[in-house]
Amino acid sequence: MGSANGRGEADFSARTRRLLAQRAAFRCSNPRCGALTIGPGATAEDVTDTGTAAHIFAAAERGPRGVGGLSDAERSDISNGIWLCAACGRLVDSNAGNGFSGSLLRSWKDLHEHRIRMEQGGQSQPFGWVQTLEVLSHYILMPGVVRFSKLNLLFGMNNSGKSKLLHILRALSYPHLLMDNPANLSCVITWFDPELRKALVEVRGRWLEYRVDDRRVALPPRPYRVLxxxxxxxxxxxxxxxxxxxxxxxxxxxxxxxxxxxxxxxxxxxxxxxxxxxxxxxxxxxxxxxxxxxxxxxxxxxxxxxxxxxxxxxxxxxxxxxxxxxxxxxxxxxxxxxxxxxxxxxxxxxxxxxxxxxxxxxxxxxxxxxxxxxxLVPEGESRSRISQKNEDIERIGDG
Known part of the structure; x- marks a missing residue:
């Protein structure tokens, strides 16, 4: 995938495609899918292969997610590939790849391969990570969504709300952090364990309420540990x-x-x-x-x-x-x-x-x-806007 026609085409070799499939155990690397992509065909000697070696950054300049500043050789290297089923391959490339960043796909690949490595060694291990944090209402942070990958940078000047955002992330595991200095807020956190889960957290004065998968609970199961x-x-x-x-x-x-x-x-x-x-x-x-x-x-x-x-x-x-x-x-x-x-x-x-x-x-x-x-982009005197847009990142970086 990510191989739109154009100058600078960087397709995978047959060997790279085979290695991506084998390292993924022929399973889709999307944690919400995990579908087996190989199996018996119509006859005793046929094999059905429904997997695809998808490009993390595009094979061609105008492909989904762009070329990420990589050369043709780098884009055709195994490090720029991820094994997906055909449906998920189409999904991540739809709408020019918006919503499926290069860093997110790399996280899928790293975590999936680690899971396969552990299973191959006969070890079971929890598999999951936080996918999104959506702020619905907050006195410092404007409504917005943070989409997390394996490695995440959060930039903001002092008093822009960085610590507040991190406090919200800890809210499912450590509710006292929200209640020590209560302020009205509402947010939604999604995570994989490995199924996609969702929790709504609302604070109104001294009132704290959780909803996990649309059900009200006294305390949510701790979905992850924050160190x-x-x-x-x-x-x-x-x-x-x-x-x-x-x-x-x-x-x-x-x-x-x-x-x-x-x-x-x-x-x-x-x-x-x-x-x-x-x-x-x-x-x-x-x-x-x-x-x-x-x-x-x-x-x-x-x-x-x-x-x-x-x-x-x-x-x-x-x-x-x-x-x-x-x-x-x-x-x-x-x-x-x-x-x-x-x-x-x-x-x-x-x-x-x-x-x-x-x-x-x-x-x-x-x-x-x-x-x-x-x-976190300052908007006015007291609030910040959450952004993962390239233009805002470039502006902060150049400023």
């Missing part, structure tokens, strides 16, 4: 610990010492290209890195904290869908460390979602590396 770290975590915890230690990592993650030891012990196996081994000496943690893993002089001891954070999130994602929320994570980090952290979370091996809120443009360039971008 959240904000500026207070980095400033309050991070720089008081100059060396790696169990107690330091435990405080940074907000967990007890035993959980921290579990996280640390799993770092070599979950980061084999970066960490050779870890050793405990009382409270101290000695980490042996691969020599070519990163520029240790520029990044220093920052790496171990974020490695622990990623491993903690992935371990949790093995038992329940997990979102890692990073609110202004780069306030005190060297640029090399910022790039290193972003590279870490871009690894396709992780199955948790990442939502990173930023007021600066440090991470803006990463939106071309699989990050879905949302901006």
């Amino acid at each position: 959240s770290l904000g500026p207070e975590a980095y400033n309050g915890r991070f720089f008081r610990w100059k060396a790696s230690s169990v107690s330091g990592i435990a405080e940074f993650l907000g967990v007890d010492l035993w959980v921290a030891r579990t996280v640390i012990s799993n770092m070599p196996s979950m980061l084999p290209g970066v960490i050779d081994c870890v050793a405990f000496c009382g409270d101290d943690v000695r980490v042996s890195y691969r020599a070519d893993a990163f520029d240790q002089e520029k990044i220093g001891s920052v790496a171990v904290w974020f490695y622990a954070l990623a491993v903690f999130a992935e371990l949790q994602a093995r038992v329940e869908p997990t979102i890692l929320v990073l609110d202004e994570p780069f306030v005190t980090l060297h640029y090399a460390a910022q790039r290193h952290v972003l590279d870490l979370f871009e690894s396709a091996t992780w199955t948790f979602q990442v939502i990173m809120a930023e007021h600066s443009l440090v991470a803006y360039e990463r939106r071309r590396h699989g990050w879905s971008t949302t901006v």
Whole structure:
């Protein structure tokens, strides 16, 4: 799909198409579908194949979702493909691909392949993530929809409503966050588990009401776990610990010492290209890195904290869908460390979602590396408009 005729055609080879199908176990990668795309044909020697190797960014310049700044070779590479059934292939390309961004399709592919990998290994794992957050009414945020992918950037100046939006996202799991400082709001959150689910959250003064799949409930089932770290975590915890230690990592993650030891012990196996081994000496943690893993002089001891954070999130994602929320994570980090952290979370091996809120443009360039971008655009003196339109993103980026 995404292969409209035109100059610069970049079709997949037969080998790439076959690999996409095999890596998807011949199942549609759309989490709302999952249909088997291969089966017996009309005769004993026939096979029916209803799958399609769809382009994430289009094969031709005027195709759905555009070319994403990719060359012909990049657009014909397996990294730009996703296996879908014929119906979903047509769906994602309809209306010029609007509603099905490149970052969303990449998320579908990554999560589907991980699910197949786990099933092949005989392991069951929860499969799901948040799809949308729709604000219906709010005193700071104008009505609008955020469509989430696996990697998400949220941009907005101070007091634009970034923290409020993140509070709403936590509302299903932690209702006290809404009721500690109650203000009227109404929103709808949809998520996969793996079926599509929907929850309406309404706050009216001291009154909180939930509706899950159009049924009123006292408390919704927790659809996902939110692991959240904000500026207070980095400033309050991070720089008081100059060396790696169990107690330091435990405080940074907000967990007890035993959980921290579990996280640390799993770092070599979950980061084999970066960490050779870890050793405990009382409270101290000695980490042996691969020599070519990163520029240790520029990044220093920052790496171990974020490695622990990623491993903690992935371990949790093995038992329940997990979102890692990073609110202004780069306030005190060297640029090399910022790039290193972003590279870490871009690894396709992780199955948790990442939502990173930023007021600066440090991470803006990463939106071309699989990050879905949302901006909060000031409208008047006290409200912000939620936008994922390219023109608003470009304007914020250039401004």
